Amino acid sequence: MLNNNSQIEEEINSRSGPRESRKPRGRLLPFLYLLPSALLLFVFMIVPIGYTFYLSFFNWNLIAPTKEFVGLQNYINVFTDPTNQKVILNTLVYIILLVALNFILPYFISLIVNFFIGKMKGPYKILFFIPSLFSLVVGAMLFSWILNPVSGPLALFLRDFGLKVPQWTNSGAMAIVVICLITNWKVFGYNFILLLTGLGAVPKNILDAAALDGIPKWRVIWNIVLPLNKGVAIYVLILTIVEGLQYVFTPINVITQGGPYYGSSNLLYHTYLNAFVLYKTGNASALATVTFVIFLILLFVEIKFVEGRKQNAD
């Protein structure tokens, strides 16, 4: 064995020898490998973001030959226009609901499945995961039909018990809840699997040691499992917020178009409405930039907690 190893070492040394003399290639190669994705990122992400930022200082309808420079007016509008304020508030409500439904709930259930249920883990995973394979448009149309307050199957079923489905499309708050439930149907399984996998990676010996010491299960979870699983959890949390706000776009577009009176709209849908329905690209770009900054802050939090933790561990 030893002999073998030393042979390999020699091999490596003899290989790295000539590499020293071709150092520039060694330095350039990684960049060359990165080039295709960097180029794609640049063309499809960096340039559009820069252009959006540029457009946010103008009034423009996408095709008129001239753009009217308005300075910070579009940004002032974002924070002073009552509709925009309503939309920002809605976005916060969405975030709270999405975190509860798509993060806390699947986390809770994955803890139960991992620590309190011995059998049937596989079937649970599959069952929860199935809806993520469906398109959200399908989900939105399906739920809009099921939850139709007048003639949907749920309304007909509840009628037998003397109950009614409220006219949820007429109330912003209720519409937001239903839209979040639809995304929950779609996202739950995926987040659940991610969290469950994270929990599976918690070292078994620590858990066994804790069990031997007779520490109650909830303490094990609270003091050992949750801190050890923090990286995955924060990743899922950020995903829930950033992707969730994008996911709710589809049901909003299919069912309420942001109504009643912007009651179920959020920053992303409102940006779309301004950009591609009303063709007010200035307003839309300012909204998009504000959203971008919010997401940037979230990303910073993610890097600080998740990546930072790894560095500490190293």
Place this chain on the structure above:
Amino acid sequence: MMNFRHGLKRLLGLLSVVGVAILFAGCSNSAAHKTVHITYWHVNAETQGGASVNKLVKEFNQTHKNIKVTAKYNPNMYQGLMQNLQSAQASGKVPDIVQVGWAFTNYFSDNFKYMTPTTAAQKFDKSKSTVTNNFSTQSLSFAKNAKGKLVGLPYSLSTPILFTNDTMLAKYGIQKSSLRTWEGVQAAAKTIKQKSGNYGVYIQEPADTWAQQAMMLSNGAQIKDSAGKAAFASSQGVKAYQLYQDMVTKDKTAIHTPWAQGMDDFTNGKVAMAFTTVAQASHIKQSVSFKASSQIAPTFKGNKLTVPVGGSMLALTSQDSTKQKAAWTFEKWLYKNDSLLTWDKGTGYLPPTKTALDSPQFKKYLAANPMIKPATDELANAVPWTSFPKNGLDAEQDMIDARDKILTGANVAQTLKAAQEKINAQQ
């Protein structure tokens, strides 16, 4: 380093070979055929007349050897098409003939390059009126912009009509003749609510206020005055919306819900009447299990019926003379009686030309589809769909916002006045 340079050279060489190959492929393609290729953008999904678009295009291509039309479907109706047209214009590769929804008339004519039908007729037919002769002055007026210029030719026409669940109306003793007025509809809706607990009426609520404008117009209100300013907050406009709001919030006899749900409620027999576009006729015919029929849109007592027309026109967007000529040939062919009838049967729209409307084939079709008949009777009372000269898309959104507010209980007069002022501030 050598290797790297060599690799780079090889890569560059390969790229240039590919580039040249593509270049030559492009040349040989255009040189070999003398056929003019044109594209036709439409909004008709397979279930909404897309099949008849394909049938028409196929027929045209078979009979016209020198022109090849490719049809492109644009999702999300006229708004979606406008969005795609924007990007097409930005990239410089525009389609040759497009459907433009009425609400976009001014937006289209202000922002896009197009050839008017009048110019096309003069240039290619050496005559001013070959095609336009076939349209009534009234239907041509639908396709005019704020400056009175004809932008395209009317292609799909629709009007709002009142669909009724006759089984339910008969059960609760409601005379259909009483539904000629909105006051009658309100009373009938009350009766139905009291006797059955069901809703009386659903008035369509898509992302436009077409149906609500029909109500205001049929109370003698104007949406826009002759100077192009919004004028719907008049006493007549307020009265029309007030009755609508009363039905929704006070009597609770009308449902306030998105379009798809509202139509489901009607076809499932939970609402007695639906005020919506004639284009819903075939959907209703296929999905109901009760006796359904339709009648002319109600008016307010003592007022004349006036309805805004829905649908689209065809506009020529080609920039190159040969393509313009080919597109014009295709457009004229689409306006032949037979083509129009294929189109109207496939979509449920009404024919835009006099000859097609009066043709025996269309009359036969009406006899087989009586639910469409009231809509054709309304055409004489149809007016262009209001398209504000400036910021028209904002104006439509303001009217949608006002509808949302009113139907959730806001003061009608104040809300309409605020919306009107907001629109006029932008004109």
